[in-house]
Amino acid sequence: MLNFTIRRLLFTIPTLLLISLIIFLLLDLAPNDPTGNLPLTIPAEVREQIRKALGLGDPIYVRYYRWLVQFFVNEPLNLLGEWTHSCIGDCENRLRVTSWATRSPVVDLIAERMPQTLWVVGLSYVVGILIAVPIGVYSAYRQYSWFDQLGTFISMIGFSVPTFFTGVLMIVIFSVQLRWFPSIYDTTLRVTDWSSLGAQIRQMAMPVFVLALYNAAQISRFMRASMLDNLNQDYVRTARAKGLNERVVVLVHVLRNSLIPVVTVIALGVPQVFGGAIITEQVFKVNGLGQLLIIGIQGADIPLVQTLTFIFAVLIVLFNLIADILYGILDPRIRYD
Amino acid sequence: MKMKSILLGAAAALALAPMAQAGRGDSGHLNIIYWQAVSILNPFLSGGTKDVEASSLIIEPLARYDEKGNMVPWLAKEIPSVKNGGVSKDLKSITWHIKPGIKWSDGSALTAKDAVFTANYCMAPDGGCAQKANFADVAKVEAIDDLTVKVTFSKPKPFPYGPFVGAQSPIIQAAQFKNCVGAKAPSCTEQNFHPVGTGPFVVDQFRANDVVTMKANPNYRDPNKPSFASLTFKGGGDAAAAARSVLETGEFDYAWNLQVDPTILKQMAAAGKGEVISAFGTSVERLMVNFTNPDPKLGDKRSTVEGGPHPFLSDPAVRKALSLAIDRQTISDVGYGSAGKPTCNVLPAPAIYASTANDSCLVQDIAKANKILDTAGWKRGSDGIRAKNGVRLSILYQTSTNAVRQDTQALIKQWWSEIGVETELKNIDAAVFFGGDQSSPDTFQKFFADIEMYTNNFNGTDPEAYMGSWTCKQIPSPANNWLGDNMPRYCNPAYDKLSSEMAGTADINERAKLAKAMNDMLMQDGAMIPLVHRGSVSARSKTLMGVKMNAWDSEMWNAADWYRAK
Numbered sequence: 085m086l087n088f089t090i091r092r093l094l095f096t097i098p099t100l101l102l103i104s105l106i107i108f109l110l111l112d113l114a115p116n117d118p119t120g121n122l123p124l125t126i127p128a129e130v131r132e133q134i135r136k137a138l139g140l141g142d143p144i145y146v147r148y149y150r151w152l153v154q155f156f157v158n159e160p161l162n163l164l165g166e167w168t169h170s171c172i173g174d175c176e177n178r179l180r181v182t183s184w185a186t187r188s189p190v191v192d193l194i195a196e197r198m199p200q201t202l203w204v205v206g207l208s209y210v211v212g213i214l215i216a217v218p219i220g221v222y223s224a225y226r227q228y229s230w231f232d233q234l235g236t237f238i239s240m241i242g243f244s245v246p247t248f249f250t251g252v253l254m255i256v257i258f259s260v261q262l263r264w265f266p267s268i269y270d271t272t273l274r275v276t277d278w279s280s281l282g283a284q285i286r287q288m289a290m291p292v293f294v295l296a297l298y299n300a301a302q303i304s305r306f307m308r309a310s311m312l313d314n315l316n317q318d319y320v321r322t323a324r325a326k327g328l329n330e331r332v333v334v335l336v337h338v339l340r341n342s343l344i345p346v347v348t349v350i351a352l353g354v355p356q357v358f359g360g361a362i363i364t365e366q367v368f369k370v371n372g373l374g375q376l377l378i379i380g381i382q383g384a385d386i387p388l389v390q391t392l393t394f395i396f397a398v399l400i401v402l403f404n405l406i407a408d409i410l411y412g413i414l415d416p417r418i419r420y421d
Numbered sequence: 422m423k424m425k426s427i428l429l430g431a432a433a434a435l436a437l438a439p440m441a442q443a444g445r446g447d448s449g450h451l452n453i454i455y456w457q458a459v460s461i462l463n464p465f466l467s468g469g470t471k472d473v474e475a476s477s478l479i480i481e482p483l484a485r486y487d488e489k490g491n492m493v494p495w496l497a498k499e500i501p502s503v504k505n506g507g508v509s510k511d512l513k514s515i516t517w518h519i520k521p522g523i524k525w526s527d528g529s530a531l532t533a534k535d536a537v538f539t540a541n542y543c544m545a546p547d548g549g550c551a552q553k554a555n556f557a558d559v560a561k562v563e564a565i566d567d568l569t570v571k572v573t574f575s576k577p578k579p580f581p582y583g584p585f586v587g588a589q590s591p592i593i594q595a596a597q598f599k600n601c602v603g604a605k606a607p608s609c610t611e612q613n614f615h616p617v618g619t620g621p622f623v624v625d626q627f628r629a630n631d632v633v634t635m636k637a638n639p640n641y642r643d644p645n646k647p648s649f650a651s652l653t654f655k656g657g658g659d660a661a662a663a664a665r666s667v668l669e670t671g672e673f674d675y676a677w678n679l680q681v682d683p684t685i686l687k688q689m690a691a692a693g694k695g696e697v698i699s700a701f702g703t704s705v706e707r708l709m710v711n712f713t714n715p716d717p718k719l720g721d722k723r724s725t726v727e728g729g730p731h732p733f734l735s736d737p738a739v740r741k742a743l744s745l746a747i748d749r750q751t752i753s754d755v756g757y758g759s760a761g762k763p764t765c766n767v768l769p770a771p772a773i774y775a776s777t778a779n780d781s782c783l784v785q786d787i788a789k790a791n792k793i794l795d796t797a798g799w800k801r802g803s804d805g806i807r808a809k810n811g812v813r814l815s816i817l818y819q820t821s822t823n824a825v826r827q828d829t830q831a832l833i834k835q836w837w838s839e840i841g842v843e844t845e846l847k848n849i850d851a852a853v854f855f856g857g858d859q860s861s862p863d864t865f866q867k868f869f870a871d872i873e874m875y876t877n878n879f880n881g882t883d884p885e886a887y888m889g890s891w892t893c894k895q896i897p898s899p900a901n902n903w904l905g906d907n908m909p910r911y912c913n914p915a916y917d918k919l920s921s922e923m924a925g926t927a928d929i930n931e932r933a934k935l936a937k938a939m940n941d942m943l944m945q946d947g948a949m950i951p952l953v954h955r956g957s958v959s960a961r962s963k964t965l966m967g968v969k970m971n972a973w974d975s976e977m978w979n980a981a982d983w984y985r986a987k
Contacts, residue, residue, distance in 0.1 A: 116856060120858075126468050126551055137606075260692075272634055
C-alpha cells in the first residue's frame with residue numbers, strides 16, 4: 085500500500101506539469117484580452133501599453149516559464165518566509181503570481197476567499213451527505229414505497245433544476261416576499277456575539293440549502309443503488325438466518341458494505357467544494373473561489389484563472405488518489421500491490 | 422385650512438433645520454452596490470468604470486464636471502482660462518492654483534508637488550497607465566510654488582483640461598506612491614488597495630473583486646461632511662440582483678448601471694422602496710457602416726482601404742435607405758426605457774454641440790426607403806432581395822453578446838427585410854469583440870462584416886479628440902496593428918480639414934460650430950447610423966438624499982453631500 089502510494093505520488097508530478105501546460109496553452113490560445121472590458125474612451129495605443137506592462141509582449145514559452153518559476157518556487161518560498169517570519173533569499177524583489185485586474189498576488193486573493201467557500205460550499209456538502217445517507221438507506225430498504233417514490237421525485241428535482249433557478253426563486257420568496265433572509269451575502273460580517281451569529285446563519289441559510297439539495301440528490305441516488313445491490317446478497321440472508329434483528333442487519337452489515345462506493349463518490353466530490361459553486365456563489369454574492377474564478381474569466385485575468393484552475397487540478401488528482409487509498413482501507417479484498 | 426398649512430410648514434421647517442446643520446457622520450452607514458466588483462482603487466492602473474468610480478470617493482481631481490456637464494473647481498480655487506490668465510495666450514500652458522489648507526487623510530498637506538508626482542507617475546514609461554490619454558501632448562508639469570501647478574504642452578491646446586480634471590485624472594499622494602513609479606507600479610499592492618486621499622472617505626478594508634468598506638475622512642476639508650460615518654461598497658452578482666436589492670428588498674441604498682429590461686425595472690420600482698434615476702452623457706448606440714470590402718476572398722486586404730470599396734454600402738442611396746427603414750423610437754422603448762432616447766446624431770451632447778440638422782431620421786419611412794432603392798436601380802429578385810449588376814443586398818450585421826443588442830438586431834433585420842435587404846445576424850462575446858487580440862478575426866476594429874453595432878462616448882465635455890476619430894489617419898489596418906478608431910474607414914479631406922481647424926480654435930462657440938458641422942457631415946454621408954442616445958441608469962433608496970446623478974463624471978462625485986432622510 086505504501087509502495088503504491090509513493091508510486092502514485094511520483095506519477096502525479098509529470099501529470100500535473102502536463103496539465104499546467106495544457107491549461108496555459110488553452111488560456112493563451114483562446115481569443116481574450118485583458119483590456120477588452122475597459123471603456124472605449126481609453127485609446128488603442130494606451131491599451132497596447134497596458135498589455136505590454138502586463139508582460140503580454142513576451143513570447144509564450146517565456147511567459148509559461150515565468151509562471152512555473154513564480155508558482156513552484158517563489159510562492160512556496162514566500163509562504164515559508166511568512167510562516168517562519170523571516171526573509172528567505174531576495175524576498176523584497178521576488179515576483180509572485182500577480183493578478184492583472186487587482187495587481188495583487190493571486191495566492192493572497194485565494195487565501196482571502198477560502199474561508200467563505202469552505203463555510204458555505206463545505207457546509208452544504210456536509211448537510212447534503214447527512215440528508216442523503218438516511219434517505220438513500222430507507223428508500224432502498226422500502227423500495228417502491230411512497231417514501232421511495234417521494235425521495236426519487238425530490239432528488240430528480242434537486243438534480244435537474246439548475247441552481248440559478250432555485251437560487252433566484254428562493255430569493256424572490258424568502259427575501260423579497262417574506263423578508264426572512266438577506267438576498268446579498270455580507271462578506272464583512274464578523275461573528276462576535278449571538279446576534280451576529282444569527283445574522284451569519286440567516287445569510288448562509290439560502291445558499292447552503294440550494295447547494296445541499298443538489299448534493300443530496302446526487303449522493304442519495306448512489307446510496308440507494310449501492311444499498312439495493314447489497315440487500316440481495318447472500319451474506320444478508322445469512323445474517324437474518326442467524327437471527328440478528330433487522331436493525332443490526334441493515335445498519336451494521338448492509339450499510340457498512342454499501343458505504344464503500346459511496347465514500348469514493350464523496351471523496352471524489354471534495355475538490356468541487358474547493359472549486360466553489362460558481363453559479364450559486366454568483367447568485368447569492370458569496371465571495372468564494374467560484375466567484376473569483378468567474379470574475380477572472382470575465383476580465384481575462386489569465387494569471388488568476390491559470391492558478392485557480394491549476395489548484396483545482398491538483399486537488400482533483402490528489403483526491404483521486406485519496407479515494408483509491410480509502411477504497412483499499414475500507415475493502416480489504418482490494419489490494420494494489 | 423390656512424392654519425393647517427402654516428402648521429405643516431412649521432413642522433417641515435423644524436424637520437429640515439437639524440438636517441441642514443447635520444454634522445459629520447450623523448447619517449450612519451451607507452450601502453452601495455456596483456454589480457461589477459471593484460478590483461483596485463488606483464484608477465491609473467485599471468481604467469474600469471467601477472474602479473474609477475469607487476476610487477473617486479477617496480481621491481479627487483483639481484476640477485470636475487457637475488451634473489449638467491459644467492466644469493467646477495474641486496481642489497483648485499478656480500477654473501483657469503485665457504480670460505483670468507490661467508491659460509497662456511499661446512494656449513501652450515495652464516496654471517492651476519490649489520485651494521489652501523487641504524489635507525490628505527493622513528493629516529499632511531496637499532501641495533503642488535503631489536500633482537507633479539501624479540503626472541510623472543502616469544506618464545512614466547513601462548507603467549501601463551490606463552489614463553495616459555489625459556496627459557496627451559504634455560511636455561512638462563512643474564510646481565511653481567507649494568500651491569501652484571503649471572502644465573506645459575508641446576503644442577497649442579485649445580482645450581487644456583485633460584490633466585487633473587474629472588474622475589479619470591485624480592491626484593495621488595507623492596509620499597505614498599514614491600516607490601511605485603513605472604515598472605514597479607503593479608507591485609505596490611498595499612498602496613493600490615489603500616490610497617491616501619483628500620476625498621470624503623478613507624478605505625477601511627479592501628477585498629479585491631468583492632467589497633470595500635470605508636469610513637469618513639477625519640481630515641476632510643468641510644468639518645460637517647460627509648454626513649455618512651461609514652459605507653460599504655459591495656460588488657458581484659448581476660444588474661437585476663443589484664436593482665432588486667435597492668428597489669425591492671431595501672438592503673442597499675444605491676445601485677449602479679442597471680442595464681435591465683425596462684419593464685422588469687418598472688415592476689421592481691413599484692415596490693416603493695427606491696427610485697430609478699438616469700442621466701444622459703454622450704453615449705450613442707450606433708451602426709457603423711463598412712465603407713471597405715469585408716469579402717474573405719480578399720485575404721489580408723479584407724476590410725482595408727487597399728481592398729477596395731464596399732460592393733453596395735459604398736452607394737449613398739443604400740446607406741440612406743437603411744437608416745430610413747429604422748424606427749428608432751421602438752428600439753429605444755424596447756431596449757432602453759427611461760435610459761434611452763432616439764437620436765440622429767453621433768454627437769448628441771452637451772447641448773451646445775448638438776445638431777438639429779438631421780432630425781428627419783426620427784420618423785421611420787419604409788415607403789420612401791423602398792423608393793430610394795428603386796430609383797438607384799436596386800431591383801427585387803424572385804426571393805424579394807434587391808440586387809444590381811449581380812450584387813445582392815445581403816448584410817452581415819455583428820455586435821457584442823447582450824440581450825438588448827440581440828433584440829435590436831432582430832427588430833432591424835425585420836425592417837430591412839421590408840425594403841428587400843437580407844440580413845445575417847452575428848453576436849460576439851464582448852471581451853473578444855472589444856478586445857484587441859490581433860489573432861482574433863472578430864474584433865470590432867477588424868470589422869470583418871458589413872455593419873456593426875456598439876456604443877461609444879467620450880470623457881468630459883470636449884469632443885475634439887472624439888470627432889477626430891473619423892479622420893483618414895485613424896483608419897484601422899494591418900499596418901497600424903488595427904489600432905484606430907475610424908471603424909467605418911470613412912475618409913473625406915473636407916472632414917479632415919474641419920478636424921485640424923478645430924484643433925487650432927479656442928473660442929467655444931466657434932468650436933461648437935465646427936463640431937456640429939463635422940457631426941452633420943458624418944451623418945449626411947451615412948458613415949454611421951445613430952440609433953439611441955443612451956443614458957446611465959442607477960437606483961437610489963427613497964431615504965438617500967442629495968444624489969445628483971452625473972453622466973459627465975463619477976456618479977459618486979458629490980457623495981460628501983449625500984445624507985439620510987430622517
